[in-house]
C-alpha cells in the first residue's frame with residue numbers, strides 16, 4: 001500500500017532534486033521514505049499520513065520552545081500585519097542586535113543574515129579582509145554551511161592544504177583551507193608553526209554537532225585561542241547550532257573562551273530564516289558600508305524573522321530554563337543508554353543544555369575518526385524502530401539531537417517505552 005508520504009516523495013522527486021530542499025532530509029543515510037510533515041505542536045509533529053511523532057530534531061535546533069509556540073506565532077502574525085519586509089532599516093533589528101550583544105559579551109557589533117551559511121561565509125571573508133591573509137583552518141567533521149571555502153576536506157597529508165569536498169569548488173580555492181583533526185592540540189600547534197603567518201582565521205564549532213555531537217577538550221579550545229592570538233589570526237566560534245541551545249551565552253560561556261567573531265543562527269530565528277555574525281568592533285567596522293569588506297542581503301534583518309527570534313530569546317531568558325532543559329536532555333540520554341545496556345548494547349551519550357549525541361559505540365568519540373567507528377547498521381535499525389514507535393530522531397548517525405523546553409515527563413516516558421520495545425526487538 002503506498003502511503004501518503006510515499007506518494008508525496010514520488011511527486012517531490014519529479015520537481016525537487018532528491019525530493020528535498022536540504023540533503024539530510026532525504027533519509028538516504030538511513031533508507032526508507034522521508035516523512036512529509038504538515039503540523040507541529042510543542043514537542044510533537046504529524047506527518048502526511050497523520051502519524052504522530054515526538055520530535056528530537058526540532059528543525060535541526062531552532063525550535064528551542066517546540067513547534068508552533070503560541071507566543072512566537074502570535075508575534076509573527078501581528079508584525080506581519082504591518083508588512084513583511086521593507087528592505088530598509090527597522091527598530092526591530094536594533095532590538096535584536098542589542099539583545100544578542102547583551103547575552104553574549106564577546107559581541108560588540110552584529111550583522112544579521114538569512115542563513116548560517118551566509119553568516120560563516122561572511123565571517124571568513126571578513127577575517128580575510130581584516131588580516132589581509134588567505135588561509136583558514138577548519139576541523140574534520142565540523143560543518144559550517146555550504147560556502148565554497150568551507151566545503152573542504154582534509155588533504156592527503158596531515159598538514160597539506162584542503163581538497164574540495166564537493167564538485168564545483170575550485171581546487172585552488174580549497175587549497176587555502178587547512179583541515180585538521182578536531183581536539184588535536186599537537187596538529188594545531190604544528191600547523192600554526194608552519195603556516196601561522198598566512199592564516200587569517202580558525203573557524204571551529206566549540207561543541208561539534210555535525211559529526212554527531214563531540215565535546216571539545218578544554219585544552220583544544222584554549223589552544224585555538226592561544227595560537228590565533230600568537231600569530232595574529234582571528235578565532236571564529238561557529239555557534240550557529242550551540243548558540244542559545246547549550247546555554248544562554250552559548251558554548252563560549254560554558255568554556256570561558258572569548259572568540260574574536262561568533263556566528264549564530266537557528267535559535268535566534270525561532271524557526272524563521274535568520275542568522276548573524278558579530279564580534280570585536282574593530283573587525284566588524286571593516287564591513288560595508290563602513291569598510292572595504294562587502295556583505296549584503298535582501299532579507300537580512302527581516303522584521304517577521306527578527307520578531308520570531310526576539311520572542312524565542314525572550315522565552316529562553318527565563319531563570320533556570322537551561323538547567324531544567326539540561327536535566328531533561330540528560331534523562332532521555334541516560335534512559336536510552338541504560339535500556340540498551342540491559343539488552344547487551346553498549347551505547348554512550350553526551351548532553352549539554354538542549355543538545356545531545358547518542359553514540360552507537362561504548363565510548364563517546366573525540367574526533368571524526370573515532371565517530372566513524374560507531375555501529376552505523378545498529379543505528380539505522382534503532383532509527384527505524386523508534387520511527388515506527390512514533391519517535392523521530394535525526395535521519396543520520398552524524399547529527400546531534402535536540403530537546404525543547406516543552407519536552408516533558410510524558411515525552412520522556414513514551415520515548416523510553418519505545419526504546420524498551422526497540423532494543424528488545426534488536427536483541428532477538
Ligand code: KE4
Pocket residue numbers: 022023024025060115116117118120143144145146205209210238239240241265266275399
Ligand atoms: P544553515 O545555512 O543551514 O542555516 O546553517 C549552516 C550551519 C552552519 N554552522 C553550523 C554549526 C551548522 O550546524 C549549520 C547547519 N546545520 C545543519 C544540521 N547539521 C542544518 C541542517 C541541514 O543542512 O539541512
